[in-house]
Amino acid sequence: MRLIEVPYDSGNRAVRMGAGPPALIEAGAVRELRAQGHQVIERLVEAPAWRAEVRTAFELQRLVAVEAAAALDAGHVPLLLSGNCNTTLGMLSALTAARRRVGLVWLDAHGDFNTPDTDASGFLDGQGLAMAVGRCWTALTSTVLPEDRVLLAGARSLDPAEESALRGSAVAWLPPGHVRDGTSLRRAVETLAGRVDIVHLHVDLDVHDPSIAPANSYAAPDGLSADEVRQVARQVAARAPIASATLASYDPAYDPHGRMAHTAVALLTLLAGLARSPVGEARP
Template identity: 60%
Template structure:
C-alpha cells in the first residue's frame, strides 16, 4: 500500500491539524503496518506553489494527491491518506475515479462538511469538503483535480455528524446523502440497512474518517471536537461492517491536532484504526475493467438481491 501524508491545514504546513500526519508518522504508522506484513511505500504530498492561500493551496494539494493516488493504483497499491484537512479526500476520490466502477463514499465526521460559500458564515473551506465531493460548490476549481467527477449524493453515507446548525441539518435532510447521526450509527441494524442500500448503488467505497467523529472523552481530536461522538469500538465496527458489504479501496484519516490530545490517546486510537483499515482494504480492480461490478452483480443475482 501507499501511505500518503498531506500535512496541511488551511494551506499551512505542520500547524494545527496539519501537524497530525507527521505526528502519526513519528509514532510509527508505517512501521506498524510493515510489522503486520504490509508492503508500505511512504509519500509526503506537497502543493505545487510556495505561496499560501487557503483555497488555492487546498486545490493544488488535491491535484498532487490525485496524481499520487492514480500512480499508487497503477502499481496495485491501496492508497491510504493521513491528512490535515478533510477536503484532501477529494484528491483520493479523483485519483481512483473510473467509469467502470460506481464509486461510493462513507464519511465519518462530527460535522456535515456540507457548507457552500453562499451559506457559510465561518469562512472555513474544510467545512465545504463533502459539498465539493458531490458537486454543490467550487465546481471550477474541483475540475482542476485530475480525474475528479462529482459523486451522486445517493452514493454517500455520512455517519456520526452531530455538530450542525438547524439550517445545516435541513440542507442535509433535503439532500440525497444518507445521514446517520450517532444514535442511528450505534444501532447495528440501522447501520447494516444503510450499508446494504449503499451497496446496491456503488461497487467500491472510499472510507473517510475525520477523527473528531470520536467522542472527546477518549481525547479531543481537534479544536472542533463535539460531545456525543462514537467510541473507538463503534468506529471500527462501522469499518468492519462497511468492508463486509463493499470493497474498501482507499481510506483517509484526517483532522488530528496533537495539541488537543491527552496522553496520546487519540493518536493511539488513530493508529489502531489505521491498522484495521489496512487489514480490510483491497486494491482497486484494473482500470477500465468491470472488476467487482460484474462479480457483485452475479453474486447478487444468484442470491436474489437486486444489484
C-alpha cells in the same frame, strides 16, 4: 500500501491539524503497518511555495489525485493522512477515473455540508462533503459523486442551514445513535453497497467521542467510541470493497497523552487489513 501524507491545514504547513500526519507517523503508523506484514511506500505531498487557503487546498487535492492514481495503477491501496478533510477529493478523483461506481462513507462529527453561500465562517474545510457531491466549487473540482452513493456517519454538530441542506439531500445520514443501532447501520450500508463497486472510507478523527481525547478544536460531545468506528469499517468491508481510506483532522496539541494518536494508528492498521486493491472491481 501507499501512505500519502499531507501535512497542511488551511494552506499552512505542520500547524494545527497540519501537524497531525507527522504526529501519527511519529506515533507508529508506518511501524505498525509494517508489523502487520504490509509493504508501505511513503509519499509526502508538498504544496507550492506560494500559498493561499483556497488555491493551496485545490492544488493539494490535485497532487493527491496523482499519487493515488499511481498507487491504483500499481495495484496498491492508497491511504491518506491529511490535515484537512477536503483533501479526500483527490482520492475520489483517482478512484472515479477508472469508470468505477465509487461510494463514499464519511465519518465525521460535522456534516462538512456547508457552501460559500451558507457558511458565515468562511471555513473551506467545512465544505468538503458538499464539494464531493457537486454543491459548491464546481469550477475547481473534477469529481462529483451522486448523493445517493454517500453515507455520512456520526455527524452531530451541524449549522442550521447545513442541517437543512443535508436533510433535503439524498445523502444517507446516520447520527451517532443510529450508528449504534445495528439495524440502521446494516440497512444503510447494504443500500450503499447495492449502488457501488468500491468504497472510499473517510474518517475525520473528531467523529470519536472526546472522552478518548479531543481530536481537534472542533471536537463535539456524544461521539462514537473507537469500537463503534471500527465496527462501521468492518460493516462496510463486509459488503463492499474498501479501495482507499483517509484519516484526517488530528491536532496533536489537543492530545497531550497520545490517546487519540494510539486510537488513530490502531484504526489505520485495521483499515489497511480490510482494504484491497480495486483492480478488477470495475463493472462495464
